[in-house]
Amino acid sequence: MITHPRFAVVGHPNKGKSSIVSALALDDSVQISDTPGTTHKQRSFPLKVDGKILYELIDTPGFQRARYVLEWLQKHDVSADKKHEVIQLFIHEYEDNKRFNDEIELLKPIVDGAGIIYIVDASKPYGEEYEAEMEILRWTGQPSMALVNHIEETDYTLEWKRALGQYFKMVRTFNPMTANLEDHISILESMAQLKEEWIVPVKASIVLFEEYHTQMLDKSCELLSELVYDALSHKEEISLKTEEVEDRDKEKIEEKYKEYLRKLEIKTQKKIEKIWKHEHLEKTQTLLSFEEIDLFSQEAASVFGLTRKELLITGATSGAIAGAGLDLLFLGHTLLLGGAIGGLVGGVGAYFGFDELSDIKVLGQKVGKRYLQMGPMKNRNFPYILLGRAMYHTSTIANRSHALRNTVELNTNNAFKEQWLDDDLRASLEKYHKLFRAGESLDTGILDEYKALLLKALKKTSNN
Amino acid sequence: MHLKSYLNLYALLQNNVSTREERRAFGLDNVTLKNEPIKQLLAWENKYIHHLKKPLLSGDVSSYLYIVTFSLVIIAFILGLLSGITLLSYNGHEPVNIVYFIAMVVFLPLFTMLLSLFSMFRAKNSQSVLLHLTPAYWMEKILKFFPGIDDENIKNFKINPLLANWIVIRRSQFIALFFSLGLLLALLGVVVTKDIAFAWSTTLHITPEVFHGFLNTLALPWREFFPAAVPSIELIERSQYFRLGDKLSEEMISNASQLGQWWKFLAFATLLYALFLRCVMYVIATLGYKNALKKSFLSLEGVSLLLNNMNESMITTNATVGEHIVSSSHTEIQEIRQLKTSYDFVQGWAIPTSKLQVMNDTMKVSSPNIFEVGGSNTLSEDRAIAHKSFGEVLLYVKVWEPPILDIIDYIEELIEIVDKVIIYPIGTEDEMYHVKEKFIKIWIDKFSMIDNNKKIWIKTS
Numbered sequence: 006m007i008t009h010p011r012f013a014v015v016g017h018p019n020k021g022k023s024s025i026v027s028a029l030a031l032d033d034s035v036q037i038s039d040t041p042g043t044t045h046k047q048r049s050f051p052l053k054v055d056g057k058i059l060y061e062l063i064d065t066p067g068f069q070r071a072r073y074v075l076e077w078l079q080k081h082d083v084s085a086d087k088k089h090e091v092i093q094l095f096i097h098e099y100e101d102n103k104r105f106n107d108e109i110e111l112l113k114p115i116v117d118g119a120g121i122i123y124i125v126d127a128s129k130p131y132g133e134e135y136e137a138e139m140e141i142l143r144w145t146g147q148p149s150m151a152l153v154n155h156i157e158e159t160d161y162t163l164e165w166k167r168a169l170g171q172y173f174k175m176v177r178t179f180n181p182m183t184a185n186l187e188d189h190i191s192i193l194e195s196m197a198q199l200k201e202e203w204i205v206p207v208k209a210s211i212v213l214f215e216e217y218h219t220q221m222l223d224k225s226c227e228l229l230s231e232l233v234y235d236a237l238s239h240k241e242e243i244s245l246k247t248e249e250v251e252d253r254d255k256e257k258i259e260e261k262y263k264e265y266l267r268k269l270e271i272k273t274q275k276k277i278e279k280i281w282k283h284e285h286l287e288k289t290q291t292l293l294s295f296e297e298i299d300l301f302s303q304e305a306a307s308v309f310g311l312t313r314k315e316l317l318i319t320g321a322t323s324g325a326i327a328g329a330g331l332d333l334l335f336l337g338h339t340l341l342l343g344g345a346i347g348g349l350v351g352g353v354g355a356y357f358g359f360d361e362l363s364d365i366k367v368l369g370q371k372v373g374k375r376y377l378q379m380g381p382m383k384n385r386n387f388p389y390i391l392l393g394r395a396m397y398h399t400s401t402i403a404n405r406s407h408a409l410r411n412t413v414e415l416n417t418n419n420a421f422k423e424q425w426l427d428d429d430l431r432a433s434l435e436k437y438h439k440l441f442r443a444g445e446s447l448d449t450g451i452l453d454e455y456k457a458l459l460l461k462a463l464k465k466t467s468n469n
Numbered sequence: 470m471h472l473k474s475y476l477n478l479y480a481l482l483q484n485n486v487s488t489r490e491e492r493r494a495f496g497l498d499n500v501t502l503k504n505e506p507i508k509q510l511l512a513w514e515n516k517y518i519h520h521l522k523k524p525l526l527s528g529d530v531s532s533y534l535y536i537v538t539f540s541l542v543i544i545a546f547i548l549g550l551l552s553g554i555t556l557l558s559y560n561g562h563e564p565v566n567i568v569y570f571i572a573m574v575v576f577l578p579l580f581t582m583l584l585s586l587f588s589m590f591r592a593k594n595s596q597s598v599l600l601h602l603t604p605a606y607w608m609e610k611i612l613k614f615f616p617g618i619d620d621e622n623i624k625n626f627k628i629n630p631l632l633a634n635w636i637v638i639r640r641s642q643f644i645a646l647f648f649s650l651g652l653l654l655a656l657l658g659v660v661v662t663k664d665i666a667f668a669w670s671t672t673l674h675i676t677p678e679v680f681h682g683f684l685n686t687l688a689l690p691w692r693e694f695f696p697a698a699v700p701s702i703e704l705i706e707r708s709q710y711f712r713l714g715d716k717l718s719e720e721m722i723s724n725a726s727q728l729g730q731w732w733k734f735l736a737f738a739t740l741l742y743a744l745f746l747r748c749v750m751y752v753i754a755t756l757g758y759k760n761a762l763k764k765s766f767l768s769l770e771g772v773s774l775l776l777n778n779m780n781e782s783m784i785t786t787n788a789t790v791g792e793h794i795v796s797s798s799h800t801e802i803q804e805i806r807q808l809k810t811s812y813d814f815v816q817g818w819a820i821p822t823s824k825l826q827v828m829n830d831t832m833k834v835s836s837p838n839i840f841e842v843g844g845s846n847t848l849s850e851d852r853a854i855a856h857k858s859f860g861e862v863l864l865y866v867k868v869w870e871p872p873i874l875d876i877i878d879y880i881e882e883l884i885e886i887v888d889k890v891i892i893y894p895i896g897t898e899d900e901m902y903h904v905k906e907k908f909i910k911i912w913i914d915k916f917s918m919i920d921n922n923k924k925i926w927i928k929t930s
Contacts, residue, residue, distance in 0.1 A: 017870070051786075053784070067873070072843075107874075129867075129897065132844070134870070
């Protein structure tokens with residue numbers, strides 16, 4: 006016996022049923038096609054929490070022969086309280102008839118107790134051919150609501166709402182392509198109102214959905230912190246075969262070092278896409294390609310990283326803060342020289358660390374086994390380039406509807422830096438970047454603190 | 470929590486034991502441990518420990534550490550004993566200079582303890598130079614060359630540098646403790662077995678009063694309780710020894726029995742500075758080690774994910790079954806670009822006749838028979854219109870509405886009766902009946918799926 010709320014998403018073919026299911030179920034694997042009749046079987050999308058189903062969305066095929074069904078029902082007309090039995094009788098009689106496969110598939114969950122979410126596209130005019138469908142749904146006697154979708158720009162909402170109002174007690178607008186968390190929750194709240202018994206479980210689902218969203222943000226920021234830490238502390242090594250360090254050895258280690266960082270970035274991006282359940286993005290060839298903006302190119306530095314001036318201010322500020330700590334320790338007897346010297350050292354270090362990536366060192370000279378080492382990252386601007394790119398990617402993925410099947414365009418955006426990075430955050434981040442660059446083992450708390458900063462910044466981008 | 474727990478958890482996480490579902494189920498079964506991550510991890514480890522192949526890494530590493538520590542402790546103890554015996558060696562002609570022994574049991578321990586304290590502060594740094602200075606660090610490196618000590622398992626094992634540093638720091642204290650025990654034992658042994666004349670001697674111009682003050686300061690912790698273990702000014706004066714004297718001073722010889730009294734001071738100095746303070750250092754190192762162990766335990770790769778998996782609700786929204794896609798065969802559909810000026814029948818699918826008139830005018834098409842089909846018509850009404858149709862039928866359809874089976878049924882019925890059906894997909898009135906390419910394509914695709922579509926034509930722009 007099914008006790009959880011179920012909602013059958015029904016309607017005319019090609020009106021966005023699968024898009025809506027895809028957006029509400031956060032599943033980008035749902036087939037969304039322009040060709041009518043793509044969905045042949047009902048497909049369940051349960052919201053499961055620890056194995057327990059809280060509610061279930063059911064994607065169904067569209068009505069194909071609504072007039073035939075309605076005519077059959079009308080031939081068996083009974084009083085209103087028995088109309089749902091006629092629907093059951095229809096299902097029983099035509100269950101094995103392929104001709105009515107789509108109608109059977111969409112009516113079955115409804116007669117089994119599912120609420121009805123009827124989808125229409127209000128970017129196209131209302132037509133009387135929809136009335137047969139709506140009438141059949143009325144015969145089922147199940148709680149129902151209509152969702153007005155807008156596939157295109159034109160708007161016929163008013164005439165649709167007038168018609169829908171006669172068949173459904175609730176009519177809501179929902180665009181799966183642009184829907185965000187708030188829209189999602191708002192629709193769930195409406196679904197809860199369909200039946201009294203569904204209020205508690207659907208409201209509980211809303212709380213869990215919000216928790217789920219927080220989990221996803223949290224996990225993304227954890228990955229971003231690890232990315233920056235790994236990238237800044239990484240050391241690449243190659244063994245030396247000759248006595249002298251040749252240019253090609255230096256080129257080789259530099260390329261290997263850069264390649265490691267590029268792969269690290271791509272690996273993190275994939276993990277973030279998985280967290281946000283956008284794993285199918287990679288099916289489209291041009292997705293998430295940063296090839297035009299190489300990680301080490303000047304363009305990347307200007308778009309995602311800091312300018313030399315910004316970097317100088319950041320370095321000087323963080324140095325001054327560290328120096329001021331000393332002044333405080335000596336109760337000001339240092340004549341505030343700590344702050345001044347710290348600022349100067351930090352600023353100069355940042356200024357000269359703008360272009361340089363990392364030192365290339367020859368190690369193990371006295372032990373006999375000589376090798377070249379590159380890293381940890383010396384470039385002060387690099388973490389901001391890497392982080393900027395990662396934040397941009399994460400923000401785009403996190404805000405992308407699962408109903409979209411188009412190619413993600415990760416266009417470089419100068420304004421994005423302003424969205425997430427301000428002077429305070431920059432100074433706070435620099436403190437951690439310094440620690441990461443030192444390559445020391447970190448307390449678990451350090452990465453957590455860094456993650457908290459990123460989380461705040463990422464939430465800011467979601468709000469914009 | 471022990472090192473073994475850390476190692477077992479490391480091995481379990483390396484082997485990726487338990488699925489996401491199992492982890493969450495464990496979290497729910499042990500919900501009271503949710504806010505106690507260490508206890509929760511230990512409980513999880515306990516549950517899955519049997520998944521690890523034997524011999525366990527924890528066993529290997531523990532026995533390795535035990536062997537290394539035990540060997541180093543024995544070596545240190547013997548060194549301490551030998552050092553003590555050497556420092557207290559008395560040939561009966563010259564007294565034993567206590568300054569060496571004091572240096573060994575007071576200053577050397579204080580200096581090494583100071584270094585240890587610095588090491589503790591710098592333990593976070595994986596490249597700590599101070600740690601590399603400790604004898605324990607290098608002795609372990611030397612021990613690795615002995616057969617049977619090094620193991621492949623241990624070689625591949627990567628321990629947290631913080632924890633590794635604290636292991637070295639703690640072990641150093643333990644070894645130093647045994648070195649000091651060796652010294653104490655040497656002192657007691659020599660005192661018991663020999664009659665030693667202790668004296669003090671220095672090139673520096675230090676008066677007995679100054680030396681007394683210094684020793685009194687060293688004896689501060691015990692001088693109130695054991696005054697006998699604090700050398701008096703008289704004893705200090707009597708036991709000052711000058712290297713260039715031809716023979717021992719008369720006073721020294723006359724008070725020879727008193728010179729042996731120094732051993733009490735030396736024993737207490739050893740007990741306090743070399744042993745007690747070292748014990749304190751060992752306790753501090755143990756606390757630091759335990760703290761590092763906890764931190765390392767929580768920062769093991771995969772721990773964060775494991776805790777998340779156990780404590781976060783497992784929320785899934787995906788479909789339970791895969792999608793079933795049906796493919797159909799295609800037969801090319803015939804297209805026309807130019808309409809004729811008149812047709813035998815003009816019909817509109819779900820388009821009222823009034824609108825069909827307007828459309829005909831717009832398209833410059835005329836027909837004596839104009840009918841609405843589909844829409845609000847009954848099936849029998851449609852059937853009647855189909856049966857009275859003949860010749861060429863122009864059928865307007867709304868391009869934005871998908872070609873559903875209801876219309877296909879009608880067209881299939883119609884082509885049985887008429888010569889030709891021209892399907893004309895039109896746009897909305899607001900768009901001046903203009904159609905978008907993508908919509909037309911849907912109609913073409915759908916009609917190309919009909920087997921017998923030779924009588925069907927589609928109007929394209």
